[in-house]
Amino acid sequence: MAPPPPPSAAYIAIMASLYAVCSSTLSIVNKWALLGLPYPGLVTACQFLTTAVVVSIAGTLKYIDVEPLRKDKLMQMAPINIVFYLAIFTNGQVLKYATVETFIAFRSLTPLLVSALDTVVRGEPAPSRRTLCCLCAIALGAASYAHNDARITPAGYAWGVVYLSIIVTEMVYAKHVTATIQLSTWSLVLYQNTIALFLWPFASLVSGEFQSLRLLVQTPEAESEPLMTMTTLVPLLLSCVLAIGISFSAWGTRSAVSATQFTVLGVACKLATVAINVLAWSHHASIEAQFSIVVCILASVAYQQSAKADKAGKALPVTK
Numbered sequence: 001m002a003p004p005p006p007p008s009a010a011y012i013a014i015m016a017s018l019y020a021v022c023s024s025t026l027s028i029v030n031k032w033a034l035l036g037l038p039y040p041g042l043v044t045a046c047q048f049l050t051t052a053v054v055v056s057i058a059g060t061l062k063y064i065d066v067e068p069l070r071k072d073k074l075m076q077m078a079p080i081n082i083v084f085y086l087a088i089f090t091n092g093q094v095l096k097y098a099t100v101e102t103f104i105a106f107r108s109l110t111p112l113l114v115s116a117l118d119t120v121v122r123g124e125p126a127p128s129r130r131t132l133c134c135l136c137a138i139a140l141g142a143a144s145y146a147h148n149d150a151r152i153t154p155a156g157y158a159w160g161v162v163y164l165s166i167i168v169t170e171m172v173y174a175k176h177v178t179a180t181i182q183l184s185t186w187s188l189v190l191y192q193n194t195i196a197l198f199l200w201p202f203a204s205l206v207s208g209e210f211q212s213l214r215l216l217v218q219t220p221e222a223e224s225e226p227l228m229t230m231t232t233l234v235p236l237l238l239s240c241v242l243a244i245g246i247s248f249s250a251w252g253t254r255s256a257v258s259a260t261q262f263t264v265l266g267v268a269c270k271l272a273t274v275a276i277n278v279l280a281w282s283h284h285a286s287i288e289a290q291f292s293i294v295v296c297i298l299a300s301v302a303y304q305q306s307a308k309a310d311k312a313g314k315a316l317p318v319t320k
Contacts, residue, residue: 007256015256016265019249023269026242028276033239036232040092041200041209046236047243048197054244055190067187069194076181077188081195083170089203090163098156100274101146101289106160108142108267108296111135111303113168115260121172124258134303135260138267141295145274148288171259188251189244261303268300 007015033043059066067073094103112135118124127135183191204210254262271293 012253012256015249015252018245019253020265020269020272022242022246022249023266024272024276026239026246027270027273029235029239029242031277033232033235035235036229037236039209039213041204041207042213043236043239044088045197045200047240048193048200050240051244051247052190052193052197055186055193059186059190064186065184066190067183069190073181073183073191074195077191078195080170080173081192082199083166083173084192085196085199085203087163087166087170089207090159090166092207093159094156094163097153097159099146100277102156102160103163104267104270104274105143105146106164107167107270108139109164110168110171110263111260111267112139113164114171114263117168117172118259127260128306128309130309131303131306134299134306135264137299138264138296138303141292141299142267142271145271145289145292145296148292171263174254174259185248185252185255189247192251193247264300264303268297271296271300 030040030043034040037043055064055066058064059068091103094106115127115132115135119126181188201210204213253265257265275293
């Protein structure tokens with residue numbers, strides 16, 4: 001059986017653009033939802049449930065290509081989804097004890113580490129000196145942003161190290177999953193969100209959210225505010241729509257680009273999130289911090305161009 005043709009440049013551009021839009025706005029919409037519904041596990045569970053149901057129905061009606069859930073595939077997908085959920089959990093802990101800027105500083109280190117693992121573990125070619133300089137510029141720029149606009153607490157730093165270890169593992173392992181498990185993009189979305197939904201009760205117990213929700217349910221209605229109002233439903237529904245988009249575009253982008261390129265795109269999206277947050281809500285970021293954001297974004301663009309040049313150079317025929 002012949003291998004499937006490589007994705008076209010147009011497909012990669014569409015997937016990466018959709019992922020960038022969803023990823024850079026989802027955190028802000030989630031924050032909006034959490035203002036009225038301060039239970040992050042419940043919010044993400046609603047997103048998992050909505051995505052799984054929509055994809056399953058669309059697949060049943062033959063609008064999209066979705067494989068039915070199978071036990072053997074669930075077992076194959078379970079490890080990566082446990083890592084995926086751990087990344088979400090530790091992400092929340094970093095933001096609990098530190099600022100968004102601190103989170104960005106740790107997140108920015110992932111391309112360097114993923115690039116190293118890609119070379120050592122997956123046998124991909126080592127990046128050129130120019131590409132490596134771009135990766136270093138991304139990390140230094142984001143670290144400069146955190147230094148100029150936030151203070152790192154011991155607890156935030158500790159959770160940041162744990163998060164960094166998990167997210168790097170998730171990035172490299174997810175690329176392996178897309179390359180070895182024969183599932184369509186929408187099937188990967190269905191499996192990911194179904195498994196994550198079943199992991200939510202365990203994470204809720206660990207984080208203490210289950211206890212808070214139980215107390216809220218047991219409180220007489222006259223003594224508490226309604227849990228679901230228009231103020232909470234609008235951002236919650238919008239976050240669910242963005243979650244469907246990011247689930248599909250994330251798997252589609254992962255399967256079309258290298259793990260390092262995907263993590264660089266993720267860093268650029270997080271920096272865009274900070275920029276939107278500053279412009280829309282705070283207006284208090286220093287000039288130095290905004291300059292650091294520009295450095296990181298420009299370094300991300302430079303990396304993409306350098307990586308393309310590296311790939312094109314390796315594809316040229318060798319002449320004597």
